Structure formats: structure tokens, C-alpha cells
Amino acid sequence: MSGANSGTGGRTERLLEVRELTVGFPTRDGIVRGVDRLTLNVGSHERLGVVGESGSGKSVMGLAILGMVLPPGRIMGGSVRWRGEDVLDPAVAGRVRGREIAMIFQDPMVSLNPLKTVGSQLRELLRRRVGLQGPAIRRRSLELLDMVGIANPGDRLKSYAYELSGGMRQRVMIATALACEPTLVIADEPTTGLDVTIQDQILTLLHDLSAELGMSVLMIAHDLGVVAQFCDRVQVMYAGRIVERAPINEMFADPQHPYSLGLLHSVPRVDRHGGELTGIPGEPLDRARFPPGCAFEPRCSEARDLCRDAPPPLLKIAAMRSVACYNRHGETRA
Amino acid sequence: MLRWLAKRIIAAALVVFVVTSLVFVVTHVFTDPATVSLPLEATEEHRAQRRAALGIDRPLGVQYWDFVSGLVVGDLGESYWQNQPASKLVLERLPATLKLVAGATAVTLLLAAPMGMLAAWWERRFADHAVLGFSMAAISAPPFWIGYLLIIVFAVQLGWVPTFGSRGFVSLILPSFAIGLASAGRLAQMTRRGIVEELRKPYAVTALSRGFSRSYTIMHHTFRNVASGFVTMTGWEVTRMFTGYTVVIEFVFAWPGVGRLAVQAIEGRDLILVQAAVLVLATLVVLTNLLVDIARRLIDPRVELA
Numbered sequence: 001m002s003g004a005n006s007g008t009g010g011r012t013e014r015l016l017e018v019r020e021l022t023v024g025f026p027t028r029d030g031i032v033r034g035v036d037r038l039t040l041n042v043g044s045h046e047r048l049g050v051v052g053e054s055g056s057g058k059s060v061m062g063l064a065i066l067g068m069v070l071p072p073g074r075i076m077g078g079s080v081r082w083r084g085e086d087v088l089d090p091a092v093a094g095r096v097r098g099r100e101i102a103m104i105f106q107d108p109m110v111s112l113n114p115l116k117t118v119g120s121q122l123r124e125l126l127r128r129r130v131g132l133q134g135p136a137i138r139r140r141s142l143e144l145l146d147m148v149g150i151a152n153p154g155d156r157l158k159s160y161a162y163e164l165s166g167g168m169r170q171r172v173m174i175a176t177a178l179a180c181e182p183t184l185v186i187a188d189e190p191t192t193g194l195d196v197t198i199q200d201q202i203l204t205l206l207h208d209l210s211a212e213l214g215m216s217v218l219m220i221a222h223d224l225g226v227v228a229q230f231c232d233r234v235q236v237m238y239a240g241r242i243v244e245r246a247p248i249n250e251m252f253a254d255p256q257h258p259y260s261l262g263l264l265h266s267v268p269r270v271d272r273h274g275g276e277l278t279g280i281p282g283e284p285l286d287r288a289r290f291p292p293g294c295a296f297e298p299r300c301s302e303a304r305d306l307c308r309d310a311p312p313p314l315l316k317i318a319a320m321r322s323v324a325c326y327n328r329h330g331e332t333r334a
Numbered sequence: 335m336l337r338w339l340a341k342r343i344i345a346a347a348l349v350v351f352v353v354t355s356l357v358f359v360v361t362h363v364f365t366d367p368a369t370v371s372l373p374l375e376a377t378e379e380h381r382a383q384r385r386a387a388l389g390i391d392r393p394l395g396v397q398y399w400d401f402v403s404g405l406v407v408g409d410l411g412e413s414y415w416q417n418q419p420a421s422k423l424v425l426e427r428l429p430a431t432l433k434l435v436a437g438a439t440a441v442t443l444l445l446a447a448p449m450g451m452l453a454a455w456w457e458r459r460f461a462d463h464a465v466l467g468f469s470m471a472a473i474s475a476p477p478f479w480i481g482y483l484l485i486i487v488f489a490v491q492l493g494w495v496p497t498f499g500s501r502g503f504v505s506l507i508l509p510s511f512a513i514g515l516a517s518a519g520r521l522a523q524m525t526r527r528g529i530v531e532e533l534r535k536p537y538a539v540t541a542l543s544r545g546f547s548r549s550y551t552i553m554h555h556t557f558r559n560v561a562s563g564f565v566t567m568t569g570w571e572v573t574r575m576f577t578g579y580t581v582v583i584e585f586v587f588a589w590p591g592v593g594r595l596a597v598q599a600i601e602g603r604d605l606i607l608v609q610a611a612v613l614v615l616a617t618l619v620v621l622t623n624l625l626v627d628i629a630r631r632l633i634d635p636r637v638e639l640a
Contacts (some may be wrong), residue, residue, distance in 0.1 A: 066543055070534055071457070098545030105543075111536040115558050115634060124554065129545055160635060176544065 012043035014083075015184055015216060016065070016101070021078035023057075023064045023240075034060040034073060036240035039314070042184060047210060047217045049227030049248070051263065052237035058220045059106070061237070062188045065218075066101060067093040098129050102182035104206075106189035108169035112161035118145075118172050119157030125179040144175040149205060167198035174206065184216045191226065203230055224263050228252060233320070236260045239295035242314055244323045256323040259296045294325070302327050335631070342627055346620045353616040354609075358401050361605040362394065370603040371414050388414070410610040415602040420610035424592055428614060431591035434513070434584065435575045435618075437506045441514030442521060442571055447564070449518070450525025451552055457530055465522055472519035477579050481512035481586040498588040509587045513579045517571040524567055528560030535559075562634045569626035576618045 023035040034057045042048050052058050063069060065080055067088045080087040082096050105111040113121060122141040126132040132140055138157075145153035148171040161169055170190060177185055187206060191199035207230055210217045221227050227234050228248060235245040236257060244257040255261045262280035280299060291297055293308040300307065306326050314324040323329070361367065368384040376384075385391040389400070404410065410421040453465040472480075488508060489497040496505045529552055532538055541551045581593035588594075592611050599607035631637050 063539070063543070068539070068542060070539070094545060094547070096545075097543055103540070103543045105536055105540055107536055111540045113537045113541070113555055113559075114636070116555075124546075125544060128550070162636060173540075176540075180544070 012045060014041060014043055016040075016042040016218070017079075017081045018065060019079045019081075021061070021064060021080060022076045023060050023069055023073055024076040025073040031076075033057075033076075033240050035064055037078065038240070038242060040235060040242065040245075042216050042218055044183070044216055045214055046233070047207075047219065047231045049219045049221060049231035049234040050237055051221055051224055051227050051234060053222055053263075056237045057240035058222075058237055059188050060240075062103060062186050062218070062220055065186060066097050066103065068097075098125070098182070099180040100182055101184045101186060102177035102180060104170075104173055104177050104185060104187040104190045106192045108166060108173045109161075109193070111173055112169055112176075114161055116160075117157065118159050118161070118164075121172075121176055122157070122179060125176055129180050140179075144178055145172070147178065147209065148172070148175045149201075150175070166194050167201065170194060170198075170202050171205070174202075174209070178209065178213070181213070182215065184218065185210065186218045186220070188220045189222065190219075192222075199226075206230070224251075224266075236263065241295060241311070241324065243296065243325070244321075245314070246321045250321065256317065256321070256328045257296075257325050258300050258302055258327075338631070339628070342624055346624045349620050350613075350617050353620075354405065354613045355398075357609050357612050357616075358398060361609050362390065362397060365605065366390075367414075367603075367605045370605065405613075410613065411606040413599075413604050413607040413610075415599065415604035415607060420607045423607060424595065424610045424614050427590060427592045427595045430589060431576075431580055431584070431593060433506060434509055434580055434589060434591055435572060437510030438513035438517065438575055438579070439568070439572055441510045442517040443568065445514070445518035446521035446525060447557075449522035450529065451557065453522065453526040454529035454533065454556075455549060455552055462526070465526065469519035469523050472515040473523075475516070477512050477516055478582050478586050480515055481509065481583055484508045484512055485587075499590075505587075509583050509589055512583050512586070513575055516579075517575070521564065521567055521571065525557075525560060525564055528563055529556045532556035532559050558633070562630050562637070565626055565629045565633065569622050572622045573619045576615050576622070 018038055018040045021035055021038040022033055024031040024033050026032075036057075038057075038061055040048070040050070050058055050061065060069070060073070064075060065087070067075070067080065067090070069075055075088060082092070082100055085092045085096070087093050087096050087101075112118075119138075119141060122144060123137055126137045126140055130140075141157060142153045145156055150156050150168065150171050156164075156168075156172075161172070164172065174190075185206070190206065191202050194202060203226065206217065209215065217230070219227060219230055224234070231248050233245065234248050234251050235242050236251075236259060237243070238259050244251075244255070244260045246256075251260065252264065255264050259280070266280065291308065293306075293310055294300070294303070294312050297303045297307040304326065312324045312326045312329070314322045315329050316322045317328060366381075366385075367388055367390060368381045372380055372384055382391070390397060401411075408421055409419070410424070412418070413420045413423055416423055449465045449469070453462040456462050475483075485497050485508060488494050495508055499505055533548075533551070533556055535556075538551055538556055541555045542548070546555075580589075580591055581597060583589065584591040584594040585597060592614060596608060596611040596615070599605075599611060
């Protein structure tokens with residue numbers, strides 16, 4: 001894998017390798033695959049974006065990478081390797097979670113423990129997961145709050161989450177993620193539910209921290225705009241499957257999959273005049289009635305008979321570019 | 335916090351006052367203590383004498399004033415069954431009931447908290463089903479039946495503990511279990527359900543994603559969040575113990591407590607003594623609720639200071 005195409009440059013090391021990961025949820029109509037044969041890699045110093053609409057399986061994917069699935073869902077197949085070790089093995093997961101891969105969740109209102117102060121949430125991480133003791137814990141707590149741009153960190157240690165604003169909570173959330181100096185941060189829609197100005201501050205903060213600390217980031221978003229300002233590469237997810245992967249500038253310049261095209265037309269652009277926002281026709285898929293072919297086929301204007309028979313594989317169409325669409329596979333071979 | 339506490343204490347005192355006034359109304363308006371305390375064949379003359387002796391031939395208002403001013407100085411009237419001050423009789427029995435409720439509460443807490451946590455930890459596994467089965471059995475069986483069962487097995491068959499009476503700590507064990515098992519069953523189920531629900535909440539998922547083990551997350555994150563409900567439920571259970579279970583179980587184990595005294599007073603038609611026993615039990619119930627409120631306030635800083 002060639003990894004990052006911007007920013008740090010140089011050789012990158014393979015950190016996270018997800019192969020054919022499948023997560024199933026039993027329903028009355030049979031098993032629904034929240035994540036379907038997901039494959040992705042994240043290298044060191046790399047910022048990868050995963051984009052898709054609500055219900056496309058992005059959040060399930062984030063947790064599943066840590067080997068976590070909320071019951072009754074379960075991991076039905078595939079592998080997740082961190083520096084070659086199997087994360088789906090509970091012993092490895094215990095080591096990797098938090099310390100190597102830390103997750104930032106989408107709702108900072110409810111993702112912090114309501115009954116613990118900021119200080120005690122940082123303290124338990126630093127003591128139990130990092131192994132700090134005594135005054136070093138307080139020193140490091142203050143340092144972390146300072147890093148995420150919280151003023152008067154000494155006072156904030158005594159605050160409960162409900163006493164903080166949304167932006168502050170997300171900063172605290174980021175501080176708890178950084179506590180164990182992870183190598184990869186999975187950020188699951190970290191700006192959802194925040195004011196637009198705050199969203200921008202949080203994204204800038206995450207971007208700067210990842211550059212400063214040399215962390216890789218896996219950014220999960222429903223908004224290509226968020227990913228555009230943040231990531232080196234992007235993967236588009238639809239109905240639990242990756243339908244296209246590309247470097248971020250190429251995705252914007254020349255999207256291949258009809259769904260990516262639709263997503264792109266849904267992003268308001270200030271740098272281009274005219275042009276209407278078109279959105280994507282049709283509804284997000286009813287996951288219980290999965291078509292046997294391409295999941296996007298019912299909403300696709302270019303659908304052919306072939307699309308209804310079997311899901312198109314994700315095939316490489318150029319350097320660092322893959323797409324899962326029969327209509328695009330032919331063009332590059334020609 | 336102090337202002338809030340003062341308010342709660344005043345409210346609690348008011349509740350006790352209202353309850354005792356209701357008891358006064360029931361004993362003085364709807365029944366005639368003279369009639370019920372005398373044999374059926376007593377003549378009207380006897381009854382009149384008795385009424386004069388009890389001071390209940392005076393106007394109700396005067397009696398009520400006597401009753402209230404007596405309350406203030408701790409005078410609850412004279413028991414006509416024992417010819418002793420009712421307050422003395424009840425207070426003599428109070429330590430035994432307090433010991434019994436303390437024992438039953440200890441059994442409840444020591445069983446419910448670990449069982450609930452274990453069941454949640456092994457959700458849908460063997461331990462979970464075992465705890466559920468035990469809880470259902472404990473909840474379904476009436477306490478007096480559990481009491482007899484415990485007596486037959488541990489006192490009669492095995493001879494480990496005395497069958498009745500209150501001789502030291504050992505004799506406290508069986509009645510405590512007889513009362514506490516059902517409470518523990520209910521509380522364990524509630525704890526298990528609460529923790530399982532909490533474990534799906536984002537803050538718990540966050541804790542797990544930081545690498546904290548399931549057991550650590552249950553004990554240090556979710557249990558604290560179900561603790562408020564746990565304390566409230568424990569309060570209800572203790573209340574039920576004071577107003578119901580102790581009465582039955584003190585009878586089964588011949589335990590010299592307020593509950594048994596109340597039953598004896600009712601049998602003896604000694605309404606002054608019934609009134610005193612109810613007053614003391616009601617005070618205990620109100621005190622329990624006050625303690626629950628204080629505990630919830632300490633656990634969850636978001637609880638309104640209302």
C-alpha cells in the first residue's frame with residue numbers, strides 16, 4: 001500500500017489491516033449485514049476518511065475494528081489486524097483498545113460518564129491504562145486538557161460533563177482519547193450535533209493534534225466536506241460495503257461510482273457558482289430486503305441487468321483507485 | 335445542601351404528624367375503644383365507666399389536643415392491656431425490630447448487588463439464568479413459608495441455629511434471610527437489568543473502547559449509574575420490611591419486636607398500643623425515605639435540591 005499522498009511523506013508503516021470484516025444483526029427477516037466484507041488499511045501518519053449516509057454501517061464498522069459489537073450483533077467473519085496481531089482475539093483487544101487505537105464518539109453529550117468528574121475520568125485512564133502514579137497523574141491530566149485547548153484546566157478537572165458545553169465535552173473526549181498516546185484515532189462523526197463554528201474548531205484541533213503527535217486518523221463522516229478538509233484518502237461506504245476508494249483530491253475531481261457522484265452533488269460548494277444541489281434519488285436501503293446484486297442498483301440511473309445479478313467486486317481501476325461498479329470496470333480495461 | 339436537608343426533615347416530621355393524626359381519627363372516631371376492649375357481655379354501665387377512665391367521654395377536640403400535646407412530650411397514652419405507658423412497651427420492642435430489619439437489609443444488599451452484577455457480567459449465560467431462577471423462586475415464595483422452610487432445614491434438621499427467640503447474633507440469621515431473600519431477588523433483577531441497559535449506553539461503550547474490562551466497567555462506571563435506582567429500591571424494600579415482613583416474620587420466629595407487639599395489641603383490642611406501634615413504624619418508614627433522599631443526593635450531583 002502506498003499510503004499517505006500528502007502531509008508527512010516518506011515511508012509509511014502498515015498499522016491497521018481489516019480484511020473481509022462482516023458484522024451481522026439477527027432480525028425477523030434473517031441476518032442483516034451491518035458491515036459486509038469490509039476491507040481497509042490505515043498506515044502510519046495517514047488520515048483516512050470513510051463516508052456514507054446514516055445507516056450505511058459506518059459506526060458499526062468503527063466499533064467492530066476494536067472487536068466490539070453491541071449485542072445481538074456479532075462479527076461473522078473476516079479479520080482485523082493491528083501491526084500483524086489479531087484484534088478479534090480478546091487478549092490482544094485488551095492491549096490495543098485505548099492504548100493503540102482510541103475512539104472518539106459522535107455524541108459527546110452522552111459519551112462521557114455523567115457521574116464522574118473530568119478529572120476522575122482522566123485519572124482512571126492514566127492510572128489503569130498508562131500506569132502513572134501520584135502527582136504525575138494530575139500533571140499529565142492538566143497537560144492533556146491544555147493540549148485540547150481547554151482554558152483553566154485546573155478548574156475543569158472538577159467539572160462534571162453536564163456542566164460543560166458541547167464543544168468542551170468533545171475536547172474532553174479527545175483528551176481522554178489522547179491519554180494513552182494512541183497511534184490511531186478512530187473519530188466517529190466527531191462534529192455531529194455541534195455548532196458549525198465549533199465543528200470547525202474541533203476538526204482543526206484533531207488535524208493539528210494528529211500532525212503534532214504523528215497519529216493516524218480514521219475519520220467516519222456522512223459529509224464529504226468534513227473529510228475533504230481533513231483526510232488524505234477517502235472510502236465511500238454504501239449499505240455496509242465499500243463502493244469506492246480514492247485519494248481525496250481525485251474523489252472530488254473525478255468520482256467514479258454513481259453513489260459517490262451523488263454524495264458529491266449533495267455537498268454545497270462555495271468555490272463554484274451555479275450548479276444545483278441534486279442529492280441522491282430514492283431512499284436509503286431497507287437493510288432487511290437486501291437485493292442480491294449491487295445494493296445501490298434500485299437508486300442508480302445507470303443500472304443494467306448485470307447489476308441485479310451479483311454485487312460488483314471492488315476492483316482497482318487506477319493507481320490507488322478502486323470502484324465497485326460494473327459500468328466503471330470496463331472503461332479502464334478498454 | 336443544609337437548607338435542602340432542613341426542608342426534608344420538616345417535611346418528614348409533617349408526614350409523621352399527618353399519619354398519626356389519621357391513626358387517631360381511625361381509633362377514636364370509627365371505633366369505640368371502650369367497647370372493643372371490654373368483653374361482649376359487658377353492660378352499658380361498664381362501658382361508661384371505661385370511657386370515663388380512658389378519658390374518651392370528653393369532646394373529640396379536647397382528646398385530640400391531649401393526644402397531640404402528649405406526642406410532643408413522648409406520651410402516647412396508657413396501654414389498657416398491659417396497664418403500662420404504650421411508648422415504653424413499644425420502645426422496649428424497638429431494638430429487636432431494628433436488629434431484624436438491619437439483618438434483613440444486610441442480607442438483601444450482600445446478595446442483590448453481587449448477584450445483579452454477576453448476571454449482567456455473564457448476560458444470557460449460565461450465571462445469568464441461575465440468578466434469574468433463584469430470584470424468581472425467592473420472589474414467588476411467601477416470606478413466612480421461607481421462614482418455616484429455613485427453620486425446618488437449618489434449625490430442626492441440622493440444628494445449626496435456634497428455632498425461635500432472639501438469643502444473640504446466631505438467632506438473627508434465619509429471620510434475616512426469611513425477609514431478605516425476596517427483597518434480594520427483586521433488587522438483583524433490577525440491578526441486572528439496569529447494568530445491562532447502562533452497558534449499551536455511549537459512555538459505557540466509550541469506557542470499553544478505552545480498554546477497560548467488562549468487570550471494571552460494570553463496577554466503576556455502570557453500577558454507579560444504577561446506584562440511584564438501587565438505593566431507591568432498597569428504601570422501598572426496607573419500608574416493606576417495617577410495615578409488613580417484620581410483622582409476619584416476628585410472628586413465625588417468635589421475635590420480640592414491634593411487629594409482633596402490634597399483632598398482639600390488635601388481638602387484645604388495645605387501640606392505644608396499636609396507635610403507638612403504628613406511630614413508631616410510620617416514623618421509621620419516613621426516616622428510611624429521608625435517608626434514601628440523602629443517599630441519592632450524594633450519589634448523583636444532578637439530583638434536584640427541591
